[in-house]
Amino acid sequence: MTCGKPGLLEALTRSELTATTAAEVEAHASTCARCRHELNWLRTERALFRARAGRDEVSHLWQGIAARTAPAPRPWKQLAFALAASALALLSVQQLLQARPTVNVAQTAESEPLSSEPIESTDPTACSRLPEGLGFRCTMSLSDDALASR
Amino acid sequence: MLRLLRRPVAIGPETPDEALVRRAQAGEGHAFQALFERHVTSVRRFLRDLLRDGDAADDATQESFARAHAQLERLGDHDRFKPWVLGIARNVAFEARRVRVHDVLDEEDEGVPDAVIPGPDPESLLLDAELEKHFNTALAVLSPRRRAALLMRLDHGLSYEDIAASFGWSIPTVKNEIHRARLKLRASLQPHLGGRP
Ligand SMILES: [Zn+2]
Numbered sequence: 001m002t003c004g005k006p007g008l009l010e011a012l013t014r015s016e017l018t019a020t021t022a023a024e025v026e027a028h029a030s031t032c033a034r035c036r037h038e039l040n041w042l043r044t045e046r047a048l049f050r051a052r053a054g055r056d057e058v059s060h061l062w063q064g065i066a067a068r069t070a071p072a073p074r075p076w077k078q079l080a081f082a083l084a085a086s087a088l089a090l091l092s093v094q095q096l097l098q099a100r101p102t103v104n105v106a107q108t109a110e111s112e113p114l115s116s117e118p119i120e121s122t123d124p125t126a127c128s129r130l131p132e133g134l135g136f137r138c139t140m141s142l143s144d145d146a147l148a149s150r
Numbered sequence: 151m152l153r154l155l156r157r158p159v160a161i162g163p164e165t166p167d168e169a170l171v172r173r174a175q176a177g178e179g180h181a182f183q184a185l186f187e188r189h190v191t192s193v194r195r196f197l198r199d200l201l202r203d204g205d206a207a208d209d210a211t212q213e214s215f216a217r218a219h220a221q222l223e224r225l226g227d228h229d230r231f232k233p234w235v236l237g238i239a240r241n242v243a244f245e246a247r248r249v250r251v252h253d254v255l256d257e258e259d260e261g262v263p264d265a266v267i268p269g270p271d272p273e274s275l276l277l278d279a280e281l282e283k284h285f286n287t288a289l290a291v292l293s294p295r296r297r298a299a300l301l302m303r304l305d306h307g308l309s310y311e312d313i314a315a316s317f318g319w320s321i322p323t324v325k326n327e328i329h330r331a332r333l334k335l336r337a338s339l340q341p342h343l344g345g346r347p
Contacts, residue, residue, distance in 0.1 A: 014307070036269075041336055043272035044343065048285050049305045051277040056198065058190045064212040065186060069179070069219040 003028075003035060013042045168229040175222055182222070186215055189232055192306050193239045199301055200243040202290055210246060214239040233302075233312035240298050240316070247294060267336045270343040281342060288338035292331050299324060300331035 011017050012025045029035040161170065161184045170188075173181035193214055198207040218235045225234055275281075289297060299317065302308040308316075314324045 037266070038269075040269040040272055041267075044270040044275060044339075045304055045332075045335070047272055047275055047277060048281070048339075052282060052285075053195065053305070054191055056191055056194045058194050058211070061190060061194070061208060061211055061215075062183065062186060065215045065219070066183075068212070068216040069182060 003032060006038065009035060009039050009042055013046050167231045171225060171228040171231050182219055185231055189235055193235060196236055196301055196306060197239050197243055199289055200294065200298060201246065210239065210242045214242050233308050233316055236302060236306060237316040244294065267340050284342040285339060288335050291338060292334060296327050296331040299327045303328050
């Protein structure tokens, strides 16, 4: 029964099966050399990974993160964003009028489109902080909004 | 205004990630710290395995959580914090090593053993420092992306679906990559396990 379903053996080692199914899989593996061989490897891998887990010293790491994640006073943050947005919009309008009348103001921050679902942000710096490879396409909608309100 | 007067709900080990993410998104610093404390060991170990350097792993762990904090409002799947932060950590590590996440995997078709690797006996396994050293070396010889995928699954318990979403791979590709990584890991480990055929 499990020979064609290696996922069942892995689920057994991860304790993801019901008691009945687990007993069936165990019983099969005890009589099937191929499944027993695979099960032995899966259990060995699990034991090796478990033996290393939780041993790292991490208590000193929060201080560095706390300093970088301290909340900024909200009204000032919003004001700063509004100012930044206005500056961005002004720059964009200036560029539009001067040189490139056909340029689309909404820009994609990442060069490669990674997902069909763009993420809209009201944070003008957020796009630049988004790392590659998360499956996100970051679109700054702010310049558009700022333009529309003018 | 009412929210300011409301007494914050205590955070405990039983508070699900989903609730912590929602509260952190609402600006509760303690909720983000709880997420950090819950996942930092995993993230740090993942980064040490990818970077093979304790100090670099410390720096990358701090960078990963700082980015997670900055981008938390983008996390729509509130119960997906762990795969999400491990994806961020993977990107931080790859940036440091200049590995591109989405590159094709062709060049990584490094010698995968096709013969059956003799099995170990988990009952008589001696988990000592010597074996752990061999284990870490066996992990280190895997190519970065394959190692990251294998670790996400075997060490950090992510689902194939989460790994596929994180890498932008299909699920069959994830399964294939992890299978190949596993065979290579076993072949490297086997001489040190005292296994029997
Ligand atoms: Zn079988």
